[in-house]
Amino acid sequence: MSKLHEAFAEAKAENRAALIGYLPAGFPTVPGAIDAITAMVENGVDIVEIGLPYSDPLMDGPTIQAAVDQSLRQGTTIRDVLETVRAVALTGAPTLVMSYWNPIERFGVDAFAGELAAAGGTGVITPDLTPEEAGDWIAASDAAGIDRVFLVAPSSTLGRIEIVSSMTTGFLYAASLMGVTGVQSVSQAAPALVERSRPYAKVPIAVGLGVSTAEQAAQVATYADGVIVGSAFVRLLLDAATPAQGVAAVGKLAAELAVGVRRTA
Amino acid sequence: MRTDITGDLREATEALQSWNAQFPDVAGHFGRYGGRFVPEALIVALDELDAAFRAAKVDPEFQAELAHLHATYTGRPSPVTECHRFGEVAGGARVFLKREDLNHTGSHKINNVLGQALLTVRMGKKRVIAETGAGQHGVATATAAALFGLECVVYMGEEDTRRQALNVARMKLLGAQVVPVTAGSRTLKDAMNEAMRDWVTNVDSTHYIIGTVAGPAPFPEMVREFHRIIGVESRAQMLELTGRLPDAVTACVGGGSNAIGIFSGFVDDADVKLYGFEAGGDGVETGRHASAITGGSVGVLHGQRSYVLQDEDGQTVESHSISAGLDYPGVGPEHAWLADSGRATYIAVTDTEAMEAFRVLCRTEGIIPAIETAHALAGTIELGRELGPDAIILVNCSGRGDKDVETASRWFGIMDGERAPEGRA
Structure with a gap:
């Protein structure tokens, strides 16, 4: 059983949802991001998503755009992302990379899968790659033994959900709303999407987009296997007066969210 | 019976040999290019659009409605003008312009926009969004939105709103909301990102009218089909x-919609050479350019695989061109495939070369072209000198230069009665 499966299984054994935290690599700096992600893990985040900064983040709202823009201006490279994975994986938390497709294709699909696995990464979430265009990626991720996470959205038809569910591994990422990251509300569409996906999903279903508070995490945890929080963490780092304060704030939010996913509704 | 079957076979074989029928494939691929690289949330909308487009393509009522609009609103067919004095500069070749600059709104962009606006109405959507660089596509979209009573929001890089202030005013006069985009390089690429974000958020009510032959399938094919009228008309006109087909057909290429429009009429005529002129900015060798095919590499941007300007990590590199409409780090996937297959040739033209050709057309023909179009004219001058006096060259005159008067005046130093600097005007 992979580390990712174990994390979901452990959460399930505790009758709760797994908490998944996202932060981009290289923000506010490469070591600063590692510190912040480590603080997330130490305070109850079960699974980590490390964002690979990309120049054209179509799925991201202003908060994550601002952070990755700063990260790129400071010169963060794919090598830095892999180093971040290596450092974070040492915490023991399953560590995935969230990346738009072009950087992976440019790096080399097989090379990226192989190097990520070698760095201790457990999988990749690809928000702009659907199974139809993923032939090379499916082969490469299988060969490297890492998970490939695809997304479903409120607009997905049952036919689409079936296709995506058959190709995703690790978990199924259910985007809670039609829109970009950083919207601070979970849409009514989320529970319905999870319900529609259940019959097809062979892996746990995690809900992302719009979750920023313990209250929302608790609510999503009533119907999903995992709760994904991203922009809320990024916002704390953006707003922090010093890097140390940012790390402390991230740790505090992680602790609150960890209580949230354990609250029995 | 036998002859019928032979006839059917011949027709089928011809259809297979026809470039336009062969590409893209059913999944929107032109060879290894094109496809769909978008968030899952958009897939259903793209499928819906694809279905609406395919239904409209074979619906005589839709085609009649679009043809009527083109005849009574756009001003089609646009004429073809022979440019004798310009031809003298181009090595004495016979140069003909397909006058898309004479269309309503001043460029070829209206062809695509009217088609997509009709589709929007058919799909029952009430709001359209668009990205724009030079503002020509934004103006065309705002125009169609006014005509059909649709709400219209146009995303435009903040840098471009400054370069193309006249077109911003035109869009506002037409009732569109213009949103200046301050992310990234503040140009066309970033406007497209922002439009995509709007679309994924409002896809139930909104159609995204992409202005070029790029983006996820079916956009590259659909936009080509709406611009194919340029090629079909001009082939018959030539x-x-x-009395014969031209030796070469030329066009400027940013995303590549005007070029695909005119190329599509000649792509199956093997003896007609196709030339796309990319924006070379300060020169491809300087790194400050917008020549995705000449100076880029294969990558995925804005929902499709094509040639893009990118660094070794796959981060998009900012493009540079005096022409806002060509200032884009990617290119439509069909151009990438036309280039790889050798059917079309792509050459970069610098800012300086383009502005020289701009000046020549103004002075020799009394036509002020768009700076985008001036890139095609510059390439044509060189090509004419190569091919010689017997050659016939058809240039897609994709847009008029009213919007560029300020930029050109500054370039030639003729603002406030200044004298033009040596070697410029």
């Missing part, structure tokens, strides 16, 4: 005017 036969009428000269």
Whole structure:
């Protein structure tokens, strides 16, 4: 059983949802991001998503755009992302990379899968790659033994959900709303999407987009296997007066969210 | 019976040999290019659009409605003008312009926009969004939105709103909301990102009218089909005017919609050479350019695989061109495939070369072209000198230069009665 499966299984054994935290690599700096992600893990985040900064983040709202823009201006490279994975994986938390497709294709699909696995990464979430265009990626991720996470959205038809569910591994990422990251509300569409996906999903279903508070995490945890929080963490780092304060704030939010996913509704 | 079957077979074989029928494939691929690289949330909308487009393509009522609009609103067919004095500069070749600059709103962009606006109405959507660089596509979209009573929001890089202030005013006069985009390089690429974000958020009510032959399938094919009228008309016009097909057809290429429009009429005529002129900015060797095919590499941007300007980590590199409409780090996937297959040739033209050709057309023909179009004219001058006096060259005159008067005046130093600097005007 992979580390990712174990994390979901452990959460399930505790009758709760797994908490998944996202932060981009290289923000506010490469070591600063590692510190912040480590603080997330130490305070109850079960699974980590490390964002690979990309120049054209179509799925991201202003908060994550601002952070990755700063990260790129400071010169963060794919090598830095892999180093971040290596450092974070040492915490023991399953560590995935969230990346738009072009950087992976440019790096080399097989090379990226192989190097990520070698760095201790457990999988990749690809928000702009659907199974139809993923032939090379499916082969490469299988060969490297890492998970490939695809997304479903409120607009997905049952036919689409079936296709995506058959190709995703690790978990199924259910985007809670039609829109970009950083919207601070979970849409009514989320529970319905999870319900529609259940019959097809062979892996746990995690809900992302719009979750920023313990209250929302608790609510999503009533119907999903995992709760994904991203922009809320990024916002704390953006707003922090010093890097140390940012790390402390991230740790505090992680602790609150960890209580949230354990609250029995 | 036998002859019927033979006839059917011949027709089928011809269809297979026809470039336009062969590409893209059912999944929107032109060879290894094109496809769909978008968030899952958009897939259903793209499928819906694809279905609406395919239904409209074979619906005589839709085609009649669009043809009527083109005849009574756009001003089609646009004429073809022979440019004798310009031809003298181009090595004495016979140069003909397909006058898309004479269309309503001043460029070829209206062809695509009217088609997509009709589709929007058919799909029952009430709001359209668009990205724009030079503002020509934004103006065309705002125009169609006014005509059909649709709400219209146009995303435009903040840098471009400054370069193309006149078109911003035109869009506002037409009732559109213009949103200046301050992310990234503040140009066309970033406007497209922002439009995509709007679309994924409002896809139930909104159609995204992409202005070029790029983006996820079915956009590259659909936009080509709406611009194919340029090629179809001009092929017939050239036969009428000269009694034969041209030796070469030329166009400027940013995303590549005007080029695909005119190329599509000649792509199956093996003896007609196709030339796309990319924006070379300060020169491809300087790194400050917008020549995705000449100076880029294969990558995925804005929902499709094509040539893009990118660094070794796959981060998009900012493009540079005096022409806002060509200032884009990618190119439509069909151009990438036309280039790889050798059917079309792509050459970079610098800012300086383009502005020289701009000046020449103004002075020799009394036509002020768009700076985008001036890139095609510059390439044509070189090509004419190569091919010689017997050659016939058809240039897609994709837009008029009213919007560029300020930029050109500054370039030639003729603002406030200044004298033009040596070697410029």
